Amino acid sequence: MIRKPLNVGLVGYGFMGRTHSNAFASVNQFFDVPYRPVLQAVCARDAAKVAAFAAQWGYGTTETDWREMVARPDIDLIDIASPNDTHAEIAIAAAEAGKMVLCEKPLGRSAAESERMVEAVEKAGVPNMVWYNYRRVPAVTLAKQLIDEGRLGKIFHYRAKFLQDWTISADLPQGGAGLWRLDVNVAGSGVTGDLLAHCIDTAMWLNGGIEQFTAMTETFVKERPHNLTGRVEKVGIDDASAFLARFQNGSLATFEATRYARGHKAFYTLEINGEHASIFWDLHDLHRLEYFDHRDEGRLRGWRSIHITDSDHPYMKHWWVPGLQIGYEHTFIHQVADFLTGLGEGRIPGPSFRDGLATDRVTDAVLRSAGSGRWEKVG
Numbered sequence: 001m002i003r004k005p006l007n008v009g010l011v012g013y014g015f016m017g018r019t020h021s022n023a024f025a026s027v028n029q030f031f032d033v034p035y036r037p038v039l040q041a042v043c044a045r046d047a048a049k050v051a052a053f054a055a056q057w058g059y060g061t062t063e064t065d066w067r068e069m070v071a072r073p074d075i076d077l078i079d080i081a082s083p084n085d086t087h088a089e090i091a092i093a094a095a096e097a098g099k100m101v102l103c104e105k106p107l108g109r110s111a112a113e114s115e116r117m118v119e120a121v122e123k124a125g126v127p128n129m130v131w132y133n134y135r136r137v138p139a140v141t142l143a144k145q146l147i148d149e150g151r152l153g154k155i156f157h158y159r160a161k162f163l164q165d166w167t168i169s170a171d172l173p174q175g176g177a178g179l180w181r182l183d184v185n186v187a188g189s190g191v192t193g194d195l196l197a198h199c200i201d202t203a204m205w206l207n208g209g210i211e212q213f214t215a216m217t218e219t220f221v222k223e224r225p226h227n228l229t230g231r232v233e234k235v236g237i238d239d240a241s242a243f244l245a246r247f248q249n250g251s252l253a254t255f256e257a258t259r260y261a262r263g264h265k266a267f268y269t270l271e272i273n274g275e276h277a278s279i280f281w282d283l284h285d286l287h288r289l290e291y292f293d294h295r296d297e298g299r300l301r302g303w304r305s306i307h308i309t310d311s312d313h314p315y316m317k318h319w320w321v322p323g324l325q326i327g328y329e330h331t332f333i334h335q336v337a338d339f340l341t342g343l344g345e346g347r348i349p350g351p352s353f354r355d356g357l358a359t360d361r362v363t364d365a366v367l368r369s370a371g372s373g374r375w376e377k378v379g
């Protein structure tokens with residue numbers, strides 16, 4: 001297949017900049033897609049650090065002002081992997097310049113910000129996508145297939161958790177590189193936008209829209225030193241967030257995210273209980289899907305632990321041989337592969353900016369409900 005070059009301009013070189021760069025650099029080795037991502041430019045404010053990143057990952061050029069990169073005619077796609085407070089401005093400018101736009105999650109710091117982003121990409125008619133990568137863990141994609149095939153029957157329950165423990169120390173400062181997630185002005189919210197947003201994106205993809213819910217949040221450490229001001233400042237983010245929900249399909253759900261679950265690092269789990277069958281998945285064991293089917297013969301009925309490494313499992317024929325596992329970074333490669341395939345077919349797969357906005361509407365309403373104690377309906 002002749003692959004058309006697609007010139008990528010990346011903004012941000014942190015953890016997410018690395019996952020995205022790896023995906024762009026690896027996709028053609030494993031997937032037969034009609035485009036060849038070219039690591040054309042990377043942009044960040046620190047000239048020395050961005051030059052080192054460019055050398056390490058093979059970016060051809062560097063910029064220190066994203067506006068310069070957005071204006072460059074040799075860039076086709078702007079990929080936003082910088083902190084949340086930069087997403088809207090860059091995405092809107094990129095769309096207005098006619099670039100395709102990929103944006104790290106959450107789309108905006110609030111639904112209002114995300115609405116402007118959706119308006120910009122849709123007005124410009126540019127391909128767009130949000131990096132909710134967990135949809136493309138093969139086990140999670142298989143769960144989607146099983147649900148869509150009707151194997152679970154009517155869904156009664158959806159249960160999701162995303163547990164971490166890295167902010168428990170009150171000495172941990174907020175703000176600056178790596179710790180901007182603790183600064184509400186930059187992040188928009190705490191675990192609600194960072195972790196619960198993943199659970200909500202996957203849940204709405206697997207189980208449809210959420211009708212109403214009631215939430216609670218807590219900030220356990222109320223003040224932290226700020227890396228940029230040097231002062232001890234009030235903490236504005238939520239450290240833990242949980243809600244009870246009713247989906248449009250009638251199922252009941254519980255969601256929980258926290259950075260205060262000692263011992264858990266990235267324990268994202270989801271369980272779905274249907275009339276005929278149940279599914280359980282756990283990010284710490286991401287290549288397994290636990291499946292129980294009540295229609296199995298009684299004597300042999302039980303939970304099956306399916307090792308998702310066979311060539312008829314989603315994405316797996318592109319990797320090694322049956323039995324050999326893949327990991328976290330592959331979810332980003334799958335997302336790029338699907339994006340490039342969709343680009344060739346003129347049909348970009350989700351999550352689109354509009355899907356990202358739908359998640360932000362829920363996270364906004366979670367914070368509202370936690371403040372008011374009332375049930376919220378999502379439009």
Ligand code: SOE
Pocket residue numbers: 164194195266
């Ligand atoms: C936070 O620690 C974080 O890195 C999130 O920002 C990511 O989206 C999540 O996938 C892993 O945890």
